[in-house]
Every structure is written in C-alpha cells, then in structure tokens.
Amino acid sequence: MAACRLAWKPRSIGRSGQKSKIMTSPDTSAHGEPAGNASWSGEFRATLTLAWPLVLSQLATVAMSTTDVVMMGWLGPVPLAAGTLGSSVIFPLVFFGIGTLTAVAAMCAQELGARRYRGVRRTVRQGLWISAAMTVPFTVVIWNGRDLLLLMNQDPEIAALAEDYMRAAVWLLFPSFAFIVLRNFISAHGRPRAALVATLCAIVVNGFADYALMFGKFGFPRWELFGAGLATTVMHFFMAAFLLGFVLRDRRFKRYWVLARFWKSDWPRFFELLKVGVPSGFMTLAEAGLFAIAAFLIGQFGAAPLAGHAVALQCSAVTFMIPLGISQAATVRVGLAWGRGDQDAIGKAGYSAIALGVLVMVPAATVFWVFGRTLSGFYLDLDDPSHAPAIGFAVSYLAVAAVFQLVDGGQAIAAGALRGLNDTRVPMMLAMVCYLGLGFGSAGILAFEFDFQGVGVWSGLAIGLAAACVALVWRFARRQGLGLTRPGRVLG
Numbered sequence: 024m025a026a027c028r029l030a031w032k033p034r035s036i037g038r039s040g041q042k043s044k045i046m047t048s049p050d051t052s053a054h055g056e057p058a059g060n061a062s063w064s065g066e067f068r069a070t071l072t073l074a075w076p077l078v079l080s081q082l083a084t085v086a087m088s089t090t091d092v093v094m095m096g097w098l099g100p101v102p103l104a105a106g107t108l109g110s111s112v113i114f115p116l117v118f119f120g121i122g123t124l125t126a127v128a129a130m131c132a133q134e135l136g137a138r139r140y141r142g143v144r145r146t147v148r149q150g151l152w153i154s155a156a157m158t159v160p161f162t163v164v165i166w167n168g169r170d171l172l173l174l175m176n177q178d179p180e181i182a183a184l185a186e187d188y189m190r191a192a193v194w195l196l197f198p199s200f201a202f203i204v205l206r207n208f209i210s211a212h213g214r215p216r217a218a219l220v221a222t223l224c225a226i227v228v229n230g231f232a233d234y235a236l237m238f239g240k241f242g243f244p245r246w247e248l249f250g251a252g253l254a255t256t257v258m259h260f261f262m263a264a265f266l267l268g269f270v271l272r273d274r275r276f277k278r279y280w281v282l283a284r285f286w287k288s289d290w291p292r293f294f295e296l297l298k299v300g301v302p303s304g305f306m307t308l309a310e311a312g313l314f315a316i317a318a319f320l321i322g323q324f325g326a327a328p329l330a331g332h333a334v335a336l337q338c339s340a341v342t343f344m345i346p347l348g349i350s351q352a353a354t355v356r357v358g359l360a361w362g363r364g365d366q367d368a369i370g371k372a373g374y375s376a377i378a379l380g381v382l383v384m385v386p387a388a389t390v391f392w393v394f395g396r397t398l399s400g401f402y403l404d405l406d407d408p409s410h411a412p413a414i415g416f417a418v419s420y421l422a423v424a425a426v427f428q429l430v431d432g433g434q435a436i437a438a439g440a441l442r443g444l445n446d447t448r449v450p451m452m453l454a455m456v457c458y459l460g461l462g463f464g465s466a467g468i469l470a471f472e473f474d475f476q477g478v479g480v481w482s483g484l485a486i487g488l489a490a491a492c493v494a495l496v497w498r499f500a501r502r503q504g505l506g507l508t509r510p511g512r513v514l515g
Contacts, residue, residue: 462487
C-alpha cells in the first residue's frame, strides 16, 4: 500500500532489541489511515484491497493440491482413494498449525496499530519457534499414519499405498509453518503480494515435480504416490525459502532483523502466542477433523464413494479458499482497529468482511449445483465406465456442498474477525460443539442409521457448518458490542 509506505518510516529497529525510533504521523494508524474516520464503504474497500492477494494466494495453494488430486486420478481410483486417506492424516495437523499461527497475524496487526514495532519482531521470531515445536510430534504421528488408518477400519491395501504418500510428505511440516508465519508478518503490514508470487511460482514447481516423480519423466524414477508426497515437500521448501529471502532483502522488512539472535528465548511472547493461537488451532483442527472423519466414514462404503468424496472435497476446498483469504484480511483489519482502540472500526471491519464473504460464495453454490458432473470431469474420466460410480457419488456430494457454501464462508470469516480481538477460547468451544458434536453426530446418524451413506455424511457436514456460522457471528456481535479490552489479553 502506498499509504503504508508513507506512514511507516523506521530509521532502524536494530539487532539487539533497543528501543526503535519510528517516524509516524500522530494522526494516522500503522497503515496510514485516519484513525476512527473510516466509512463503511471505505472499510469495505480496504478489506477488499487486503483480501484479494490473500484470496489469490489461497487459490494458488489449493491449485497445487488440485494438481496432486488430478494426477492421482490419472493413476486410478484406488491410488486416488489412498492419497485422499493419506492427506486426511496429514492435513488436519497442518491445519492445526496454520490455525495456531494465525495468532502471528493478529498480534502483529495489534502491535502495528499501537505502534509497538519491537513487538512485531518478537512475535515473528516466536512464531518460528512454535513452528519448530509443533513439527516434532506431528512428524511422529504422520510417520505412523498407516497404523492409524488400520485402526479406523480402512482397507489394508489402500492404507499401505497411503503410507507411501505420508512418509514422503511428512517433511513439509516445518517449511509449511514457517511460510505461514512470514506470510502473516507481511500481511499485517498490508503487503501480502510477495506470498502470492511465491505461491504462483510454487504451482509450477509442484506440477513439474508431480509429473516427474509420479510418472517417471525427465529421467526420474516412477514413484507414484511416494513421488506425489515428495513433490509436495519440495514445493513447501521452495515457498518458505522464497518468502524468507524476500523478508530478508526487502527495504522495510529487513529492518526487523527477524533472524538476528534467533536462538535467544522470549518465553513471555512464546506463551502469549500459544495462549491466543492454540484455541484457534483447535478450532481449525475441529473443522479439518470433521472433513477428515468424513473421509474415514465414507471409506467404509468402498473405493468409489471415497474417490467421489475426494473430488467433491477438492472442489469445496477450492471455493473455501476465497472466504479463508477474506478471513485473514478480517484478522488484520480488526487487529489494527483494536490496537489503536477504535471500537467503531472493529465493527465495520468485521461485518464488512462477513458481508463480502457471503456475497462471493453465491456463485460458488450455483456452480456446484448446476455443473457437478462437469466439475467431476476435471478429476475423473467421464468416458471411462470404471470411473462412472465415483463420478455419480461426486455429483451427489457436490449438490449437498452447494447448500452449505454460504454458511461455510460466514463461519470462517467470523472466526477470523474474532482472532483479531484475540478472542479464540470461547469460539474454539463453540466450534467443537458445532463441528464435532452436531456435525459428526448427525453425519453418523444420517449415514448409518438412515442408510444415506455418503450423502448422509455430507449432510452432517452442512449441519455442523451452519451451526458454527450462527454461533461465531453471534459471538462477534456480542464481543464487539461489549466494548474493548486491553490488546494483548485474551477475551473470555
């Protein structure tokens, strides 16, 4: 943002933690906006300006997983089902990490809003420490993922294939988390485009690596699902290295010296980040876990329903990237307003983001409802009779997914707005009840008691997401209406 460049002109933040000299107009926020004077239309435009690179970055991210799913589909329905099961073990843990690290965006924005620039550096460093701390136990879980799948009554042949994928993809954890920390850091400054560039470049890297390693092209061995997992790991290392290089070289970001004295502990900020981030991580895990459980439930009905689930899930993941990007913008906008003590701006930031998210999900719902078979054709061969059962299941699941597009977007953005207020503990409990209580409970009843099978599972997903949307929007309305608390405290 040009306004941001004018408002923030630090001479030096320094390597050793000394108090910085910051040149900022007293009448402007950290993003160069007049404090407390934003109109609804102005806030809507500001949210959209910040959100669109984040949305495109999220869409680019899902484009990489879409590439994986498409190429797994070229291997056949059984490898596709196995890759889906492997992903269902890995990505709930990744989503937990991503949810936990959203605290970096919220706290950086609050520090910028209050013009405490040294606090931004502390937050980024400890975000990287938390990334390393999460990587170790998660690696152990994924490495033994085959045993978890067998405990969940999955087909042994499919579980063995899934293990090939998981043991190659497990190394993506730390670079993936580090990338999220750095992306949140630059997004809090209103400059997320470098993350978008990194992600767009990574699409090419991932596609090339998938094609070479899965199918034995360009002199590489044919590793199939193991190659898919290895390609995913390579891609995440590329993204982290790209964004770290940008942060270390950019004229403004390099002044934070985010890696200087990196090994020096800062336990107060470490635990403050955990206090805000872990509930958010569990909330993200609960939603991801709901979809992972859906894969395990549908897997009991056979490979064709599971392959259809993989297609519908990937389509839903694509559209969900739009409200997810808006959610990240909502966290920053609300955090900035809270950091400078502007209650009116908090409400405008949160409600503008929610309205924007609901608006953009209407076309997604329409596409799912009308063009389900066409979408399935991107992943499975419509002319291959052996793929027909999986395609039929995918179309029926997409019809249900069309119904919950609006509430899925609303609940994600409301959660992002609450993170901007450091309000994560109560939203986590609400999400647990909605996702795993109402969602999982109704999915099991509809699938097995009423014998709706996969459609019953997806209907349960819709119920859980709708309940979460109502609960989280209500929570934001309540917290915003009760006034402000001091930034840095977790709301009760």
